Amino acid sequence: MKRKVLSIIVISAVIITIALSTIPLWGSPEFIQFSINALILATLAQSWNIIGGYTGYPSFGNSLFYGLGGYGVAIGMLQFNFPFALGLIFGVALAVLVAFLLGLPVLRLRGQYFAIATLALAQVMSAFVSNLDIAGGNIGLVLPLSLSDTLFFELSLGLLALTTLTVAWIANSRFGFGLIAIRENEQAAMVLGVNTTLYKVLAFALCGIFTAIAGGIHAYYITYLDPSSAFDSTLNIKMIIMTVFGGSGSILGPILGAFVLSGVAEILAIEITSLASLFFGLVIVLAIIFMPRGIVDFIRRFPELGWRYFQENIRIYRL
Amino acid sequence: MQLLWQILVNGILLGGFYALMSLGLVLVWGVLKIVNLSHGSLIMLGAYISYYLFSYFNVDPFAGLPISMLTLFCLGFLIQRYLINFVINAPMFNTLLITFGLDVTITYLAQLLFGADYRTINPDYTGANFILFGATVPLVRLYAFGVSISLTVILWLFLSFTKIGRAIRATSQNLVAARLYGVDPRLIYALTFAIGAAMAGAAGSLNGVISQINPYIGILFTAKSFVIAIIGGLENTLFVIAGGLILGVVEVLTALYIGPTYTNLISFGILVLVLIIRPTGLLGRTA
Amino acid sequence: MSAILEIQALTKNYQGILAVKDLNFTIENNEILGLIGPNGAGKTTLVNLISGTTLPSKGKILFENHSIENLPAYKRSLLGIARTFQIMRPFPGLSVLENVAVGALFGTSPGVSKIVEAEQEAQKCLEVVGLTGEASHRADSLNGPGRKRLELAKALAMRPKLLLLDEVMAGLNHVEIQEIVSLIKKVRDQGITILVIEHVLPAIKNLADRLLVLHHGMELALGKTEEVLQDPKVIEAYLGKKRE
Numbered sequence: 001m002k003r004k005v006l007s008i009i010v011i012s013a014v015i016i017t018i019a020l021s022t023i024p025l026w027g028s029p030e031f032i033q034f035s036i037n038a039l040i041l042a043t044l045a046q047s048w049n050i051i052g053g054y055t056g057y058p059s060f061g062n063s064l065f066y067g068l069g070g071y072g073v074a075i076g077m078l079q080f081n082f083p084f085a086l087g088l089i090f091g092v093a094l095a096v097l098v099a100f101l102l103g104l105p106v107l108r109l110r111g112q113y114f115a116i117a118t119l120a121l122a123q124v125m126s127a128f129v130s131n132l133d134i135a136g137g138n139i140g141l142v143l144p145l146s147l148s149d150t151l152f153f154e155l156s157l158g159l160l161a162l163t164t165l166t167v168a169w170i171a172n173s174r175f176g177f178g179l180i181a182i183r184e185n186e187q188a189a190m191v192l193g194v195n196t197t198l199y200k201v202l203a204f205a206l207c208g209i210f211t212a213i214a215g216g217i218h219a220y221y222i223t224y225l226d227p228s229s230a231f232d233s234t235l236n237i238k239m240i241i242m243t244v245f246g247g248s249g250s251i252l253g254p255i256l257g258a259f260v261l262s263g264v265a266e267i268l269a270i271e272i273t274s275l276a277s278l279f280f281g282l283v284i285v286l287a288i289i290f291m292p293r294g295i296v297d298f299i300r301r302f303p304e305l306g307w308r309y310f311q312e313n314i315r316i317y318r319l
Numbered sequence: 320m321q322l323l324w325q326i327l328v329n330g331i332l333l334g335g336f337y338a339l340m341s342l343g344l345v346l347v348w349g350v351l352k353i354v355n356l357s358h359g360s361l362i363m364l365g366a367y368i369s370y371y372l373f374s375y376f377n378v379d380p381f382a383g384l385p386i387s388m389l390t391l392f393c394l395g396f397l398i399q400r401y402l403i404n405f406v407i408n409a410p411m412f413n414t415l416l417i418t419f420g421l422d423v424t425i426t427y428l429a430q431l432l433f434g435a436d437y438r439t440i441n442p443d444y445t446g447a448n449f450i451l452f453g454a455t456v457p458l459v460r461l462y463a464f465g466v467s468i469s470l471t472v473i474l475w476l477f478l479s480f481t482k483i484g485r486a487i488r489a490t491s492q493n494l495v496a497a498r499l500y501g502v503d504p505r506l507i508y509a510l511t512f513a514i515g516a517a518m519a520g521a522a523g524s525l526n527g528v529i530s531q532i533n534p535y536i537g538i539l540f541t542a543k544s545f546v547i548a549i550i551g552g553l554e555n556t557l558f559v560i561a562g563g564l565i566l567g568v569v570e571v572l573t574a575l576y577i578g579p580t581y582t583n584l585i586s587f588g589i590l591v592l593v594l595i596i597r598p599t600g601l602l603g604r605t606a
Numbered sequence: 607m608s609a610i611l612e613i614q615a616l617t618k619n620y621q622g623i624l625a626v627k628d629l630n631f632t633i634e635n636n637e638i639l640g641l642i643g644p645n646g647a648g649k650t651t652l653v654n655l656i657s658g659t660t661l662p663s664k665g666k667i668l669f670e671n672h673s674i675e676n677l678p679a680y681k682r683s684l685l686g687i688a689r690t691f692q693i694m695r696p697f698p699g700l701s702v703l704e705n706v707a708v709g710a711l712f713g714t715s716p717g718v719s720k721i722v723e724a725e726q727e728a729q730k731c732l733e734v735v736g737l738t739g740e741a742s743h744r745a746d747s748l749n750g751p752g753r754k755r756l757e758l759a760k761a762l763a764m765r766p767k768l769l770l771l772d773e774v775m776a777g778l779n780h781v782e783i784q785e786i787v788s789l790i791k792k793v794r795d796q797g798i799t800i801l802v803i804e805h806v807l808p809a810i811k812n813l814a815d816r817l818l819v820l821h822h823g824m825e826l827a828l829g830k831t832e833e834v835l836q837d838p839k840v841i842e843a844y845l846g847k848k849r850e
């Protein structure tokens with residue numbers, strides 16, 4: 001990535017972030033609520049981008065980190081009387097531990113097997129926690145009400161900014177090149193000198209960290225936590241769709257995808273909720289066929305190719 | 320002891336059904352090399368077809384099996400030929416996502432059309448039981464077991480001994496070579512997916528009789544089909560019987576000895592362990 | 607002249623099939639060793655064993671007197687071993703320059719850590735192999751000969767001490783082969799030791815100082831190129847068919 005383009009992106013990102021941070025001042029309560037959810041989803045998408053987009057290991061189970069973050073905060077604050085920040089750290093520590101312990105064996109699996117393994121792991125973790133008394137079992141835990149919506153908004157915005165900055169750093173670092181090499185051809189990366197095992201686990205852990213923080217913030221925000229909401233498996237699909245739709249392996253793609261899809265879903269959900277989900281389903285199917293590389297790629301290449309852009313995408317991938 | 324025997328019988332009956340449930344997923348995975356995340360929703364459709372045939376036309380669910388199978392066969396053919404075909408040469412991840420999108424679409428379309436309430440199919444013989452060495456065997460489950468195993472064996476025979484079946488197996492092993500022998504891969508792929516869908520339809524019809532149906536049952540079917548696919552491997556479609564039986568028995572034993580809330584934990588835990596320890600599958604080989 | 611690589615009793619067993627059986631030889635510093643033999647003789651397996659793509663069943667591999675037979679591939683790259691693949695493995699979505707930059711970033715330690723420096727190094731390697739014009743093109747847009755050069759450039763960018771080339775000349779025409787031959791000689795002149803697997807005999811005659819002939823995973827002959835090519839065993843087993 002050219003230095004000049006990178007600096008333009010960074011500067012505009014800073015400006016936009018500052019602009020966005022003013023939303024709590026003028027937005028309606030519903031809009032602020034929607035924004036918080038959109039920001040958290042964007043963070044999830046961006047974290048997924050690290051392991052799925054850049055490293056090419058599509059995890060279908062990041063909800064496990066999300067839940068760990070949430071339960072870390074809840075258990076920390078309720079059972080050990082931690083302040084919120086310490087609870088977050090506790091959740092992150094859990095996530096990193098799991099990323100290393102479970103990541104090492106699971107990251108040895110290829111493509112779809114990795115996807116299935118992570119999906120299963122998320123279910124296992126959810127089922128495991130729902131049988132733990134310290135986590136309140138299936139009934140869950142209730143957290144104290146305290147921070148204002150504004151504070152949650154700024155926290156979520158800050159988290160998204162932090163995650164995106166990390167991704168931007170990755171995209172321009174030796175570490176990032178290593179991850180991309182793993183994605184493009186792992187065998188070749190190995191003989192070129194990339195310590196693929198270490199890099200994969202690090203990427204998984206990084207992803208886990210941000211996802212866990214998002215989970216912690218979300219748990220404290222809604223003040224209630226039970227296994228199905230903490231380890232919400234629909235999130236897995238949402239974060240993947242948003243990243244792919246926006247542009248997997250790009251810096252801004254996941255954010256674009258998350259904001260656009262959240263926005264449209266919100267508008268449709270005013271009607272009927274199942275209609276919104278139906279819409280999501282159709283969007284995914286059509287997007288995968290016509291724009292598999294996402295909005296970012298579309299923006300980059302549609303101007304020169306025009307409608308042939310879609311034809312090209314079909315032509316390359318059809319039987 | 321008596322309880323254990325009853326539980327085992329339950330597990331075996333469940334296992335037979337599980338075999339048919341996973342058959343479509345295993346076939347498609349083995350031949351097209353794609354994981355069809357919409358598999359469960361196809362089963363769900365089969366269930367609703369039987370439900371409406373029964374409620375409006377008094378068609379016995381077992382007699383109506385061919386209808387739901389045929390309908391899903393056509394649907395599956397169209398889905399593969401005109402949707403999945405467009406992304407089949409893309410990175411595997413794209414086919415995962417498109418089948419997921421399909422799953423979501425079918426599920427929520429079903430919710431809009433059929434409503435979210437639970438439904439069951441209750442023919443006259445629903446309550447009838449058969450006693451086997453002291454264990455109560457519900458007749459419908461026995462029939463379902465019989466149909467499941469029969470269909471699985473029939474499919475295996477079809478794949479092993481008919482010309483088309485052999486063409487399908489050739490395509491799964493070596494696409495290039497199969498092409499050289501005059502096989503049209505698009506036709507074979509569409510046919511295979513259609514057969515898989517038909518099997519899913521059959522499983523759905525049976526499920527309607529032995530359990531409740533609603534638009535959301537698909538995802539659990541898909542998930543359990545994975546487990547069976549990994550246990551049984553993708554080489555031989557007969558192994559789904561072994562895989563299904565293992566899963567069925569493990570589930571009921573878990574429910575009895577550990578607790579009903581642990582069933583999913585154990586099933587998926589097994590899946591992860593098998594994937595990590597023997598990625599090539601427990602019994603057969605996976606792709 | 608000291609040996610940069612020493613192979614001792616190296617054996618590789620693939621589920622009952624001995625791909626490589628009890629090999630013993632050395633590669634001298636800065637020589638070009640040709641590796642020939644019929645298909646299935648174990649040549650690529652040997653390269654896989656040296657580069658770490660595969661681990662041996664028995665035996666030792668000593669690189670600069672360090673035992674490396676159990677090291678993972680990336681550690682061997684850090685020590686200075688680079689290889690090309692017969693079935694080429696580019697990074698398809700990346701540009702030609704970026705492909706080579708990966709080699710510069712991760713090659714022999716201490717390696718380059720800044721992307722900018724890596725791309726500069728990569729640019730130099732592209733010049734050496736003659737791909738400067740395609741630097742910004744996608745790697746998967748290159749044709750056959752182009753991809754071969756890319757493989758070579760990637761390996762060169764790693765600043766290797768030992769370079770393993772697996773059939774870089776397959777599918778090239780006479781002119782292209784001549785170019786690759788002089789390229790390889792240029793690389794050797796930089797002090798690098800090279801092991802070349804090849805089927806194109808005239809090129810190997812021109813290139814290799816010594817020749818190792820493998821047959822059924824075992825050493826059939828090893829020595830100066832001229833002598834080996836006139837060895838009746840070798841002619842019978844391998845070249846005999848060519849004489850027709």
